[in-house]
Amino acid sequence: MLNTGWDVGMLVVIFMAIAIGYWLGRRASRKLDIEEPSHLEPHYIKGLNYLLNEQPDAAIDTFIDALEVNSETLETHLALGNLLRKRGEVGRAIKIHQNLLARPGLPDYHAQQVQLELARDYIKSGLLDRAETLLQEMVPVAAADIRTACLRHLIEIYRDEKEWLRAIEAVNQLAGRRFGRLPEEWRVAQGHFYCEVAEQAVQRGDYLAARRHLKAALNVDRGAIRANLLLGELELQQGSVRDAIRALKQVPQQNPDYIPQALPLLVQAYTQQGRQDSLKRYLLELQQGYQGTSVALALSDLLAVEEGGESATGYMAQRLNSRPSLPGLGHLLKYKAQQESGTASESLQLTLSLINKLNEAKPGYRCTKCGFSGHQLHWLCPSCKSWGTVKTIKGVEGE
Template sequence: MIDWGLLLLVLLAIAIGYALGWRSRGGAEEPDAPVLEPHYIQGLNYLLNEQPDAAIDTFIGALDVNSETLETHLALGNLLRKRGEVSRAIKIHQNLLARPGLEGERSKQVQLELARDFIKSGLLDRAEMLLQELAETSAHPLRTQCLEYLIEIYRDEKEWQKAIDAINQLSSRRFARLPDRWRMVQSHFFCELAEDALRRTDYLGARRQLRAAALADKQSARPSLLLAELEHRLGQDKEAIRTLKQVFHQDPSLLPEALPLLSQCHKSLGIQDQLREYLHELLEQGGSTPVVMALAELIADDEGSEAAARFLGDQVSDGPSLLAVGQMLQFQLSDQREPDENMLMASNAIRNIQKTRPHYRCYNCGFSGQQMHWLCPGCKTWGSVKPVE
């Protein structure tokens, strides 16, 4: 079986050998083949004898560090890091930094690659220190790269305030507006701080963070969901209802996350009729399956299971939904003194299917699961996981 990594190293060795031979000729345009130095022959022998560590050390020792060869060094380090051989990549980049004559932007470029090595190997403290120093002393675009890596580190370490501060530094001009992508990410960081405050019952702190989250990204539904939870805890169910209704306009796909609390608040206030009216309005605007299911529950409470089953039957005829069919069968079975065996079997089958199918899916990478993740565990994208109808 071909070891593609070894093959790439061989090709890289050939490139290094050509560079060494070119250097030995002084770059002259001669018809003769380049003269290969002994270091190159020795390194190639190590490589072909499956001694990559010795080969890499030989190649790096033989090749001078200058504007023509630096990219070769960096390419080799990047290749090793991608293959998971991080200790070798770290060794290459540390050796480069120890070489005399490497300064200015070249040195900073190598330091950034070393920081990436540290991140890959889990040495986040060392990476953070290196990136902070680079961000303070570098100009765009290297400074922006450093800040983006720092944001990733703070995200993984759940250092939300540090991540927010790093995003604020991304703008090159004072009072300049951040790109929408970073405003959305920053809004989620504020929401994480708000959730921490809610767990500590620091309601004043939670409200302050949620205000900042909504200001960062007005289209994000997450601050509205959390603010509604806060209002409900404080006994302000009318405010919670008003806030939850904003979710439909911000992100209709997240309405299923709002419906349970919306129903609870209406029930606490004894105004389920208003909820039923609101759900009918949503249905007329193209409401989703969760809206249909919530409305069916209200119909069952007001008019009985038979009426709820008829309502679901009408909805299923317009747009098939396995969840709605399963609930319709449940309503029909609840009205039977002796359950129909076939209906019971179908109902149980649908219930089992519902237990195994994913309830949430990431539209970016396809990750699926049974619970909501604001940060996709698969692709590390914020806000990409949505409920599956």
């Protein structure tokens, strides 16, 4: 049995890759009318012998040492290194790439390709400092495509290390040689980087800097919902209620999927000003274009305060007939329990308790890209590392 986790199919793939590389090396030598090096065949036979004797590590090392490096065989080396890295053999992948860099006469572009793969090896193995240093050294001198790949990896490293200002700078460099706008992916990411910096500023009490960073987020990404949510919360805390309402009202226009996040702050802001009538008009206006449960719940709570439980009960019953939802049913039972007494009230309270437990047990948010689900909103999906793709779940059990 093989003791390195390699299966038969894997060995066949590697053997074929090396064989093709070996053949390409021989063909290149013939094209250039160069005498074929006599050391290749003995090494090749020796490596094959290791392979047949179930010693894949020794076989691979022998093949790598024997295989000539030129423009036609480089891809074979890189493919093998990439394959090893994906299989978790990162140390062996690093060895391949370091050996390639040690070969004399490697053209600049090919050397950059190898360095990029070596940086990816370091990232895979968790050696982020080494990867960062290597990538930073390559950015000023690398060819355009490799430079872009280096910056992308640097942004990912800065993201994981929460070096938000460096991430912003790297995104700016990504756009440096492109005279058009950044792709949406990077505009969205940079907007979130500014929001992260703003949250840090709020934590240290630097509200002026926080506002500046949030406005920068909106400048790079007009759809930066998170920036308006944070700005609304900040202005509310600072007593600038009108500014808070102005920021929060932008959220439904940016993306209605995030109305549930804006509503509690809007209700708080209008209530602080004693403008319940304005709040009611705004909620009714929202409900015309957005059928989510959160607006209906806010409206029913407002009706309960202004007109009493019966009015709220009637509204929620009508709402549930057209758009049934578990949270809506919970609200209806809450109002009914308040109106009843004795055994009827106790039964309703028990049912309400069960519904609340069901609501708490189920995930409330899901990533629209990878399907990750959880109980809280993540601006950066923990699974696929995408920004702004986690949203409130819709349907009978959710929004």
